[in-house]
Structure formats: structure tokens, C-alpha cells
Amino acid sequence: MARALTQIAFAGGVLAASFAGVAWIVSLRPQDPPVQRAEGLRFGVRALELAPAPAVPITRRLPGVTEPWLALALRAEVAGAIELVRGDLEPGTRVGGAAPSTPGGEGGSEELLRIDLSTYRLQRELAEERAAHARAQVASQEAEIARSAELVELGETNLVLAQNALARLEGRLGEGASGSVAISDQQVEDAVRQVGQARSNLATQRAGHIVAKQNARGQAALVAVAERELALARLREQKASVRAPWDAYVQRRFVSDGAAVIVGQELLELRALHPLRVVLHVPAEIYARLGTSTRARVSFPGLAALAPAPFEARFSAAAPEVDGATRSVRVELWMENPAGSLPASQLDGRLPAGLPCEVELELGAIEEVLWIPEEALRFGGAQPSVVRIASGGGADLRAEIVAVSLGLYQDGRYALRGIAEASEGSSSRPLAAGDRIALGDLEVLRGGDALRIVGAHEVRR
Numbered sequence: 526m527a528r529a530l531t532q533i534a535f536a537g538g539v540l541a542a543s544f545a546g547v548a549w550i551v552s553l554r555p556q557d558p559p560v561q562r563a564e565g566l567r568f569g570v571r572a573l574e575l576a577p578a579p580a581v582p583i584t585r586r587l588p589g590v591t592e593p594w595l596a597l598a599l600r601a602e603v604a605g606a607i608e609l610v611r612g613d614l615e616p617g618t619r620v621g622g623a624a625p626s627t628p629g630g631e632g633g634s635e636e637l638l639r640i641d642l643s644t645y646r647l648q649r650e651l652a653e654e655r656a657a658h659a660r661a662q663v664a665s666q667e668a669e670i671a672r673s674a675e676l677v678e679l680g681e682t683n684l685v686l687a688q689n690a691l692a693r694l695e696g697r698l699g700e701g702a703s704g705s706v707a708i709s710d711q712q713v714e715d716a717v718r719q720v721g722q723a724r725s726n727l728a729t730q731r732a733g734h735i736v737a738k739q740n741a742r743g744q745a746a747l748v749a750v751a752e753r754e755l756a757l758a759r760l761r762e763q764k765a766s767v768r769a770p771w772d773a774y775v776q777r778r779f780v781s782d783g784a785a786v787i788v789g790q791e792l793l794e795l796r797a798l799h800p801l802r803v804v805l806h807v808p809a810e811i812y813a814r815l816g817t818s819t820r821a822r823v824s825f826p827g828l829a830a831l832a833p834a835p836f837e838a839r840f841s842a843a844a845p846e847v848d849g850a851t852r853s854v855r856v857e858l859w860m861e862n863p864a865g866s867l868p869a870s871q872l873d874g875r876l877p878a879g880l881p882c883e884v885e886l887e888l889g890a891i892e893e894v895l896w897i898p899e900e901a902l903r904f905g906g907a908q909p910s911v912v913r914i915a916s917g918g919g920a921d922l923r924a925e926i927v928a929v930s931l932g933l934y935q936d937g938r939y940a941l942r943g944i945a946e947a948s949e950g951s952s953s954r955p956l957a958a959g960d961r962i963a964l965g966d967l968e969v970l971r972g973g974d975a976l977r978i979v980g981a982h983e984v985r986r
Contacts, residue, residue, distance in 0.1 A: 568924075568970060569979040570963035572914055575895050577958050581940075583814065583888040583933060589805035589823070593878045594859070595771065595797040601786040602764040605640035609782040614638070614775050614793065617871055621769035637793065640765040640786065649758030656751035663748055666741035673734035680727035687723040691716040773797045774872060798875045801862035803838055805884050806853035810933065814888040815840055821858055822885045825876070831867050832876070836860050838884070858884065895941040895956065897929065901964050902939070912963040912970055913956065914978070922976040924963065927956060 614620070614637060621635055694716050773795040780792050803823055807815065819840035825832055838860035847854055864873040871877075903910045906928070913925040932940035941956065956962075963976065 567975040567977040569977050570912070570914070570965045570967070570970075571980040572961045572978045573898065573901060573964055575956060575958055575960050575962065577893040577895055578891075580890045580892045581894070581896070581935070582890045583811075583935060585807070585811060585886045585888060587805050587807065587884050587886065589803050589858075589882050589884045591860075591876060591878050591880045591882060592802040592804055593796040593798055594800050594802045595773070596776070597770065597773070597795045598791055599637075599767055599793040599795065601640060601767075601788060601790045601792055603640055603642060603645065603761050604787050605642050605645070605765065605785070607780050607782060607784045607786060607792075608639045608641055610636050610638050612782070614778045616775055616777060618775045619772070619873065620775060620795070621772035634768045634770065636766055636768050638767050638780075640767070642762055642765045645758060645761045645765070649755065649762065652751060652754040652758045656748065656755050659744060659748040659751045662744040663741065666737060666744050670734065670737040670741055673730065673737045676730040677727065677734050680723065680730045684720070684723035684727050687716065687720040691720050767792060769795065771797060772799070796878060798872060798878060799862045799864075801860045801876060801878070802841070803858040803860050803882065803884060805856055805858070806848070806851060807843075807856045807886070809847045809852050809854060811886075811888060812843070812847070812854045815843060815856065815886075820887045822887075823858070823860055823882050824885075825880055825882050827881065828867070828876075831869075835885075836862075836866075891933070891940060894932075895958065896938045897931070897941055897962070898938045898964065901962050901967075902929075902931075903967050905968055911956070912967050914961040914963055914976055922978070924970050924972055924974045924976055926970070926972045929956065 611618075611620070620637060691713075694713050774797075776794040776796045778793055780786060780790075786792070803821075817840055821838045821840075822835040823838050824835040838858040841857045841859040843857070844855040862875050864875055866876050867874045897911060901911050903912070903926075908928040909931060910926050910928045913927050915923050915925045930942040932942035934940075963970070
């Protein structure tokens with residue numbers, strides 16, 4: 526019994542010693558000291574005196590990609606069977622005439638393939654026959670109009686003669702029969718009947734003339750229809766010949782020799798690689814600096830051994846809106862892509878489309894602007910701020926926290942756009958040339974803290 530009590534007491538002592546050891550180990554964890562700011566403590570900072578830079582060239586290096594300046598899908602405009610004029614229309618084959626000197630310039634019109642139009646050719650021949658027959662009918666109707674016009678003129682003359690003869694007979698009856706030959710009633714009736722016959726003949730001749738004109742108009746309408754059918758047939762034959770509108774390279778061919786095609790079916794895809802389009806996305810903050818005078822240098826890191834020298838490019842167009850996801854604007858540059866740019870036989874040594882590249886944009890220069898180094902900025906608050914080194918009376922230096930508005934960023938520094946309302950411990954006076962600002966570990970500083978300068982910093986111009 527005593528032995529059991531002794532073992533229990535020993536186990537309890539071991540357990541108590543274990544708890545005491547754990548408590549001692551925990552007590553060794555370092556405790557965070559209370560934050561204290563001792564009176565008279567001066568923070569050592571480096572000082573930078575602000576001075577406006579006379580002229581700072583603004584450049585941006587951005588990634589881009591090349592695209593063809595012109596791309597065109599040739600489609601069938603008539604139905605029929607394919608006849609390849611050139612059997613080498615494979616990807617990379619050059620077609621067309623001389624390369625255009627400017628974007629959208631006219632090149633050659635080499636025939637690449639044609640569509641067999643046996644049925645349409647027969648329709649054209651029939652249209653030509655109809656047109657020829659209609660023209661002959663129109664000529665016949667014109668002759669009929671001329672003949673009917675002559676008959677109308679003759680009828681008018683006969684009517685006038687008959688009327689004159691009747692008038693003479695009626696005048697002689699009024700003077701009496703003395704001293705002259707007697708006129709019978711039969712002669713007068715015959716004259717009246719001749720006048721009536723002349724009027725009837727004239728009416729018939731005028732009606733015939735009107736009918737001839739109507740027939741002529743009808744034949745002219747038939748001629749117009751036949752001419753349109755003939756023009757349509759000729760247009761179909763013209764569309765059957767598929768030509769290269771400008772100097773280009775075959776991207777894809779979708780048909781083979783003898784294949785039947787329908788209207789609208791894709792035949793060839795062509796791409797012009799001279800000149801070349803360079804596409805990049807420019808941040809919205811420098812979009813306003815782009816213009817027709819913007820120049821750029823395009824380099825191809827993947828082809829540095831083959832095309833070491835950068836290519837010159839110029840601004841072409843920009844999208845009318847900012848991409849909400851990337852806050853950037855799509856920009857297009859125009860770059861010359863002459864033959865022999867690469868030591869390759871493909872594409873006459875031109876650069877292909879789809880190459881990744883780097884574009885260095887020249888965006889002009891900013892003059893007489895204050896530049897703030899990145900290490901002088903505090904980003905802990907709602908706005909970035911700087912610590913201005915101000916005199917606190919006598920030889921004392923004090924910290925003034927000044928919120929600033931930043932502009933362009935380049936080479937590790939920001940252009941000062943303006944100054945916001947002064948923060949704690951600072952005056953309302955804006956930053957100006959000649960002010961000194963602090964560099965270093967600035968997040969622990971508060972307005973009014975005492976400072977000491979441990980070094981100066983010279984900004985790059």
C-alpha cells in the first residue's frame with residue numbers, strides 16, 4: 526500500500542515538473558515592446574532638392590504583335606467547276622503584280638483560277654441572239670414609223686385639195702350659172718364625198734402612225750431587256766475569272782482543280798505582307814500623347830540574330846474606346862516590310878505576320894516638370910504623399926506630410942501633376958522647385974517629427 530502511494534506521488538511530481546517546464550519555455554517567447562516615440566529622437570533621412578528638369582523625353586516599351594496590313598478572302602461569285610490557272614497556289618506563294626508602295630495601293634491583277642461556265646456561256650449566246658433580233662425589230666419599226674408619217678402627210682394634202690375643190694364649187698353656185706358652165710348637184714355631192722373620204726383616210730393613217738410608235742416603244746423595251754440579259758451574261762463570265770487584286774501571298778486554298786463550287790463559297794485567302802501592321806495596347810494615361818507625329822522602333826527578340834536592327838514604324842490608327850478590363854487602347858502602327866528583311870527564301874525574305882515584338886514609343890518630351898523618385902513616396906494613405914523637410918525654428922528640421930497627385934511614370938520616378946490638400950503637420954504651400962524632400966524609410970514618420978539629414982541624393986536628368 527505504501528509502495529503504491531509512493532508511485533502515485535512520484536508520478537504527480539513528474540507531471541508538475543513537466544507543466545512548470547512548459548510554462549518556462551512559453552515565457553521565453555519574445556514580447557512586442559510598446560511603441561514609444563522618445564522625446565528628442567531625430568529620424569535620419571536622405572534629402573533631395575527638387576529642381577525642374579529642362580526636357581525629359583518620354584518613351585514607353587510595350588509588347589506587340591505583327592498583322593498583315595490587308596487580308597482578303599476570295600469567294601465564288603458564280604457557280605461552276607474550278608479550273609486552276611496556277612497549280613502552285615499553296616501557302617506562302619506570291620501572287621499578283623508589283624508590290625504597292627502605300628497601304629491600299631493598286632498592284633497586279635494576275636488570274637489565279639477560273640470557274641467553268643458552259644451553261645452561262647450558252648445563256649450569253651442566247652442573249653446575244655435575242656438582242657440582235659430585238660435590234661432588227663426596232664429598225665423595222667422605225668422604218669414603219671417613217672412610212673406611216675409619210676402617209677399622214679399625204680392624207681393631209683389630199684384633204685386640203687378636196688376641201689379646196691368643194692369650196693370652189695360652192696362659190697360658183699352662189700354666183701349663179703350665167704356666163705359659165707352649169708354645175709350639177711351631182712358634182713357637189715361628189716366633192717363632199719371626196720372630202721369625207723380624205724378625212725377618213727387621214728384618221729386611218731394617223732392611227733397607223735400611233736400604232737407604229739407604240740410597237741417601236743415595245744420593241745425598244747425588248748431591246749433593253751435583251752441588253753440587260755447580255756450584260757448579266759458577260760458579267761458572269763467576267764466573275765468567273767478570279768484574280769489577285771494586289772500583290773499578296775496565299776494564306777490558304779480551299780478548293781482543288783475540278784471541284785464544284787456554289788455562289789459565296791470561299792476559294793482563296795490572301796494576305797499582303799508589305800507593309801506590315803503592328804498592334805499593341807497602350808495604357809490609357811499615355812493615349813493622349815499619341816498622334817500622327819508619333820514614331821516607334823520595333824524589334825523582334827526572337828529574331829535578334831537574323832534581324833538585329835529595329836524597324837521604324839509610325840502611328841496609323843487607334844481604337845475609339847478604352848478596354849475596361851485592361852485600361853488600355855488598341856493602337857496600330859505602320860511598318861515597312863521590304864523583301865530581304867530576313868535571310869530566308871520564304872515570303873521573299875519578308876517578316877511574317879503573327880510575330881511577337883517589342884515596340885518603343887517616342888511620346889515627345891515634358892519640360893520644366895518636377896520629378897519625384899519612387900523611394901520618396903508614401904503609399905499608405907488614401908493618396909500618395911511625400912515628406913517635405915521644413916525648418917522648425919533655428920536649426921531644427923521637421924517633417925511635413927504632403928499628399929501629391931502623380932502623372933507619368935518613367936525610369937523609377939513620377940512626374941508631379943499637382944498637390945492635394947496638405948496633410949497632418951504640413952502647411953498649405955504646394956511643392957515647388959528648391960524644396961527638399963526626404964528619401965528612405967518614410968512610413969514611420971509623422972508630421973512634425975524631428976529630422977536629421979544623413980546624406981543627399983541627386984536626381985537623374
